[in-house]
Amino acid sequence: MGIRTGAQYIQGLKSRKPEVWLQGRKVTNLFDEPVFKQPILEIAKLYDMQHDPKYQERITHICEETGERVNNAFLVPKSYDDLMKRREVFEVFARATFGLMGRTPDFLNVVVTSMYYNSWFFEKYNKDWAVNIRNYYKYLRGNDLFLTHAIINPQNDRSKSSHEQKDIYTHLGAVKETPEGLVVRGAKMLATLAPITDEVIIYSFPGFKPGDERYALAFALPIDTPGLRIICREQMQDGTRSLFDHPLASRFEEMDALLVFDDVVVPWDRVFLYNNVEAANQLYPMTGAGQQPAHQSGVRGLIKLQFAVEVAMKLADSIGVDVYLNVQDQLGELIQSLESIRALLRTAEIEYTITEHGEALPAYIPLETIRGLLPTMYPRAIEVMQIVGAGGLLMSPTGADFVNEELREAIDHYYVGREGVSSFDRVSIFKLAWDLCGEAFGQRLLQYERYYTGDPIRKRAIFYNNYKRQHSLDLVDEALKVSVLEKELLTK
Numbered sequence: 001m002g003i004r005t006g007a008q009y010i011q012g013l014k015s016r017k018p019e020v021w022l023q024g025r026k027v028t029n030l031f032d033e034p035v036f037k038q039p040i041l042e043i044a045k046l047y048d049m050q051h052d053p054k055y056q057e058r059i060t061h062i063c064e065e066t067g068e069r070v071n072n073a074f075l076v077p078k079s080y081d082d083l084m085k086r087r088e089v090f091e092v093f094a095r096a097t098f099g100l101m102g103r104t105p106d107f108l109n110v111v112v113t114s115m116y117y118n119s120w121f122f123e124k125y126n127k128d129w130a131v132n133i134r135n136y137y138k139y140l141r142g143n144d145l146f147l148t149h150a151i152i153n154p155q156n157d158r159s160k161s162s163h164e165q166k167d168i169y170t171h172l173g174a175v176k177e178t179p180e181g182l183v184v185r186g187a188k189m190l191a192t193l194a195p196i197t198d199e200v201i202i203y204s205f206p207g208f209k210p211g212d213e214r215y216a217l218a219f220a221l222p223i224d225t226p227g228l229r230i231i232c233r234e235q236m237q238d239g240t241r242s243l244f245d246h247p248l249a250s251r252f253e254e255m256d257a258l259l260v261f262d263d264v265v266v267p268w269d270r271v272f273l274y275n276n277v278e279a280a281n282q283l284y285p286m287t288g289a290g291q292q293p294a295h296q297s298g299v300r301g302l303i304k305l306q307f308a309v310e311v312a313m314k315l316a317d318s319i320g321v322d323v324y325l326n327v328q329d330q331l332g333e334l335i336q337s338l339e340s341i342r343a344l345l346r347t348a349e350i351e352y353t354i355t356e357h358g359e360a361l362p363a364y365i366p367l368e369t370i371r372g373l374l375p376t377m378y379p380r381a382i383e384v385m386q387i388v389g390a391g392g393l394l395m396s397p398t399g400a401d402f403v404n405e406e407l408r409e410a411i412d413h414y415y416v417g418r419e420g421v422s423s424f425d426r427v428s429i430f431k432l433a434w435d436l437c438g439e440a441f442g443q444r445l446l447q448y449e450r451y452y453t454g455d456p457i458r459k460r461a462i463f464y465n466n467y468k469r470q471h472s473l474d475l476v477d478e479a480l481k482v483s484v485l486e487k488e489l490l491t492k
């Protein structure tokens, strides 16, 4: 089949009945559930872009193996040009969603593509796992599917490992083997967009200890597999708020969910790893599952930051406060953050390396630097937006006030901006800003940037240790040579 249309994606959703729980009730019709409807349509637009002549050549290619047209996220990059082809889809999808949807289909399709190309890793441990991941990639590519993933355990007692929790099946673990497949039980935390995806893939960050064998798992399943419960967090919008009042929150809510596996059978051909602590700890660093999607999140993060910076600038301009030195200083700082991320991303692409297996990898250090800096740069952009917008952020009238004839004159008069900025334009930009920096929707976007790729503190510590291992401290050694000479002189 190859690339799907938006209608085909929606048809796929309608054909399934996942067990989705939202605020205490089971959702029976996902498509018509207000909190999901607009996000489904936003994802459908991305699928449609694959057929739009304006984007098709940029974001898709003809698969050499099948002759079908497929998304560039399924391209195994073997050169700089391939990396740039793949970047195109990251950029087009991120621009279409202002970088506000982190888990668009390209994200996990890159993860599986990377696991597929590095199936040598799975083969080291078990030939069947390697066959399974290869077949799964082909299945995803051929059907253009949309995945969610859940890689961390719920926050129960973080001071203990999985097997030390009060109930050994609190964290997702294997229960028993059956001829049909592996039976799994327990929960995984935080699968973004789970209710509106086609499939879920489970794998983990490293950190397994001896004794954790039953939790050392990787597999994939259709999202409506019997026994899989999707428990959503509280919705941040109910689908009834207008596009004018909440121009972002009403479109881009990415629902997050806890996944509970109630003795779910994972067919053997969907098991990619099982009962092997060493393999589970190595999967993330060795298969590119960490580094390849960092390219997607770097591009998406750049666009999200650019959007936030532009909103802050337009906000300041609309009420004439960017004539002041302090405001210029803060906005200038944001632009410099943005340009730093842009430069790091280009460095990651230009300084790509080719692995011994022939895969092009964007450079680790600049990508990891982006991952380290965005968790502070994005919240800072939001803080500056709050400081610059000040009281006005809370004071916007609603669309209903605008259309009320009794109020219209007063609104036009008192909400007008600096010369040349109408009340409508001034209120519109303030509403955009409030969705980003005030609404619960905006707070989730901020928390996403802090944590979507793991705990930034532990990530930076790993980065430091890798950097130390890979770099000699040449300059210091050079400087110390003088001291060595001195030492010889002194000890003569």
Ligand SMILES: Cc1cc2nc3c(=O)[nH]c(=O)nc-3n(C[C@H](O)[C@H](O)[C@H](O)COP(=O)(O)OP(=O)(O)OC[C@H]3O[C@@H](n4cnc5c(N)ncnc54)[C@H](O)[C@@H]3O)c2cc1C
Residues within 6 Å of the ligand: 103, 149, 150, 151, 152, 153, 154, 155, 158, 189, 190, 191, 192, 193, 256, 444, 447, 448, 451, 452, 453, 454, 455, 457, 458
């Ligand atoms: C909006 C959002 C969307 C997300 N989407 C997804 C998704 O789609 N799929 C997915 O799999 N995950 C997703 N994540 C989860 C993300 O991977 C985790 O939030 C992240 O890995 C941090 O884990 P945690 O939230 O369990 O925090 P914890 O690991 O529990 O950390 C909590 C605090 O305790 C400290 N801490 C905890 N353990 C240690 C330790 N061992 N050593 C030192 N300090 C420690 C941390 O520094 C932190 O301050 C998402 C997260 C967010 C916020």
